[in-house]
Amino acid sequence: MSKKSSSAPGDLHGEVSLRYLGDLEISEEATVAELKSQAMTLFSSSGFVIPSPAFLRAWTVERKRLGRLLRINRQQLRDYKLGRKTEICLEPLQEEENLGPQDVVLRTRMRLPGERAYAPCVDLVWDTARGWTAGSLRQRVAHFCSLPVEKIEIAKYFPEKFEWLPISSWNQQFTKRKKKKKQDNLQGAPYYLKDGDTIGIKNVLLEDDGDFSTDADDLGRGTPRRPSSQDALRERSRDLGCGATTPGRPRAPEASLSIHVRSFR
Structure with a gap:
């Protein structure tokens, strides 16, 4: 099984900024922990320091977004039905992690x-x-x-x-x-x-x-932002603080109205 390994967490809008690390040839019989162990050799050549496989998370990458989390370290890769050329994102962690099935x-x-x-x-x-x-x-x-x-x-x-x-x-x-x-x-x-x-x-x-x-x-x-009630309150407070007043619209002079009524008798 060939694995393309990358490293980077996802951003707010879903796409991940991936850094290519290299390819791995690994058996489907191998566990997630063994995948992480082999991937550590790729990290060492790229300047990252990973103390142990427990400091890595492994995700599938689907359309430049994080997909499934390979959560159980002792589980075999074949159980995830990954395919022959699956892209894997390896996320470095600040502390050790051992996730349970739930x-x-x-x-x-x-x-x-x-x-x-x-x-x-x-x-x-x-x-x-x-x-x-x-x-x-x-x-x-x-x-x-x-x-x-x-x-x-x-x-x-x-x-x-x-x-x-x-x-x-x-x-x-x-x-x-x-x-x-x-x-x-x-x-x-x-x-x-x-x-x-x-x-x-x-x-x-x-x-x-x-x-x-x-x-x-x-x-x-592609939609304009709707002003919230807080926006309106802030705008009103700003106007009051500056002493701003909204000038009244000038009133038009009154005009006389002449109606001509015809007789139909």
Whole structure:
């Protein structure tokens, strides 16, 4: 099996900036850990220092975007059905990582209040043992950010559409147990949550509108940005602070109206 190895994490808009490292010939019987071990030789020739294979994540690359995460180090490559010329992205990590079968890796980005922008992404590992529910994810994100769960809003980013979809708690929306069990799963529609997805986080103590988009998203969609209520408030405050007043429109002089009525008798 031939593997093209590259290295780079994904950006906000989904495409990855890849650095070509080289080709690997490896058996389908090999494990993910063995793939990482062999790839370390490519890193050494490119100037990267990787202490051990545990400091690497391995992803498939699909259309210049991160695809599936090869999460289990002891699992054989043939179990992933990769094909003969699969491109693999090897992501260097700051610390060792040993993911379990129910761990999901998400890219979290904290919203910068009033700027329509985000802080750099920080990886979050979410244990889905208790289910892929909105409530479970919100609890994990709140703990990760050291914020009360009721003081955050989260949304998944869809880079191909330049859109953010807020993730609400379905427990409040569905009362029937059967329907709730069917719908309260972030793996299904409309979220289709998976490894590598970007999750935007908003601290409602600092910003409580529903806008998760950035100016770049507006450009990507080809739609003008809609001014928010906060924008209008800031504009009004700016006008008041400068003592600006809006001049009234001059009133036109009144004109007399003459009506001529004919007699049809």
